Amino acid sequence: MCVHKTGDTPMELNANVNVACEKIARMGLGSVIERELIRVKIYRRVAIVNIPDTCRVKEKEAAILTCNATGYPDLHLSWKSKDNGELLKENRYDKPNGLLELILNNVTSNQHDTSYVCEARTSYPAGVPPVTAETKLEVYLPPTIKLDSYTIHTELGAQESFQIYVTGFPVPSLVCDGLEVEGPRKIWDEPRGGTHAFPVTVDSVTQQHLTTFICEASNEAGSDIKEITFTVAPAQPEILSPNWTSHADYYLVHWRTHSRAPLENVTLEVEEYNSNSTAGRVTQRNRKLFYSLDPNTMNKNEVSLLAPGDNRQDLEIPSTGPWEQLVWHHLSNLSANTDHILSVTVCNKYDCASSVIDSVTNHPSTFTFRTAKYDGSNKIKPELLALPPMELAKLQEQNFETTVTPIGGRMARCKTEPFMVHGLIVWILCANL
Known part of the structure; x- marks a missing residue:
């Protein structure tokens, strides 16, 4: 038996609805012979x-x-x-x-x-x-901006193309004031949201591009702002050679810079002083050495230049960015057991850059090196000084075998042992057998 509700009024969920079911006799007056009460609940x-x-x-x-x-x-x-x-x-x-x-x-x-x-x-x-x-x-994830270099070393009229790497979640937008930025391309899944590359191209660098541009990446988590500078000047020279030498009279200078324009010349300033003097600093000798870096006029026995595009396979020196230039110099006739202050000033056809720390006060670089005390055998050998400086730098990657040399009618065995001294192998004098 189906019971149907009559009327359109909906029943409430918590309504107390009871339905009475009665069994009525067919004979007589139709009296109720059985009755059951059914409670209806709504779900x-x-x-x-x-x-x-x-x-x-x-x-x-x-x-x-x-x-x-x-x-x-x-x-x-x-x-x-x-x-x-x-x-x-x-x-x-x-x-x-x-x-x-x-x-x-x-x-x-x-x-x-x-x-x-x-x-x-x-x-x-x-x-x-x-x-x-x-x-x-x-x-x-808040945005981050990364570049291979935040300084673009360029030339007037050159085309510059580089990529700005942005991370963040959701994927940030990137705007650079004064530069046209192309849409992002996902190059890596990490970190969350991925790493996206935004290409930037300048078809022809003009004087107006030689400035600092502000780039901002932003998403719902925040923003990151970085400055990108275009310059035709060389980068500040970075001296790579160590602060000591095993020679009493020689130092192999090694430094690098970044410049898209070819380098023209460099000036080394060397100040010698005795730091052990009780009277304070005693200047013994100041020297200013000028070298041409033009391949047509450069003295390759005094200076070596590894320009962009040159073969670097023989030198285990990691690159620090585009247009890197590596330079080596012989620095001889030094005073033994003496401290030296060294600064480097390099020029291309547009401008010069110095390794001094403070360009406002022009204080010299705190880079110093010290020559060894003379022990009777640790001066530079003429045959090494005759080699191009970069060739001496390559020697540190080589192992020299025992050689035999005639001395005074007898045979003396000369064992050459490598000592790393700013890219130079110090040769130990032969001892008579």
Whole structure:
């Protein structure tokens, strides 16, 4: 038997509805011979509404996950970790709707891409699986800007192409004041959000490009600002040779700079002083040495230049960027057991750059080196001094074998042992056998 409700008025969920079922006799007056009272209860199917697929939050801030659901009777909501099923929060409601918030305090980057499951169920119908919905946590990553070099060494009329590398989540936008930046290209999946390359091209460098440009990458987590400078001047020379030499009278100078324009000349300033003097600094000798770096006029027995594009395979020196120029010099006739202050000033056709620290006060570089005390055998050999400076630098990568040399009608065995002295192998004098 089906019982149908008459009328259009909906029944309330908590209405006390009773239906009486009566069995009436067919004979006589039709008296009720059996009566049963049936109580009708209304239920509502479970549904989860308005739960976002993702929740984005900045690192170290709080994330609030919200689950809004309907259902009756005895609506029960819970939040669980999708990874391990751990129950994180739950609540029961005597109403046909409920809202359960899960607050994740001090979110870390390790929680990025973790998922949380909201479960909703009621006590009726029994045995029905809960309704579920997921929310993925995405942790913002502030932008970072990186370049191979923040200084572009260029020439007037040259074409410059380089890439700006940007990380961040969501993928940041990049704007450079005065430079045209092309759309990003993802080159790496890490860190979260990936690493994107933004190409920049200047077809022909003009005087107006010789300035500093401001680039800003931004997303919902913040922004990063970097300066990019275009210059035709050489970079400040960086002295690579060490602060000591095993020779009493010689030092192999090694330095580098960056310049797209060919280098023209360099000046070395050497100041000798005795730091052990009780009367303070005693200047013994100041020298200013000028060298041409033009391949047509350069004295290759005094200076060696490794320009961009030259073969570097014989030298295990990692490159520090485009247009790197490596230079070596012989520095002889030095005083033994003496400290030396060394500074380098290099020029191309546009400008010069010095290794001094403070360009305003023009204080000399604090780079110093010390010659060894003369022991009767540690002066530079003429045959080594006759080699191009870069050839001496290559010797440090080589192992010399024992040689036999005639001395005074007898044979003396000369064993050459390598000692690394700013790119030079010091030869030990032969001892008579």
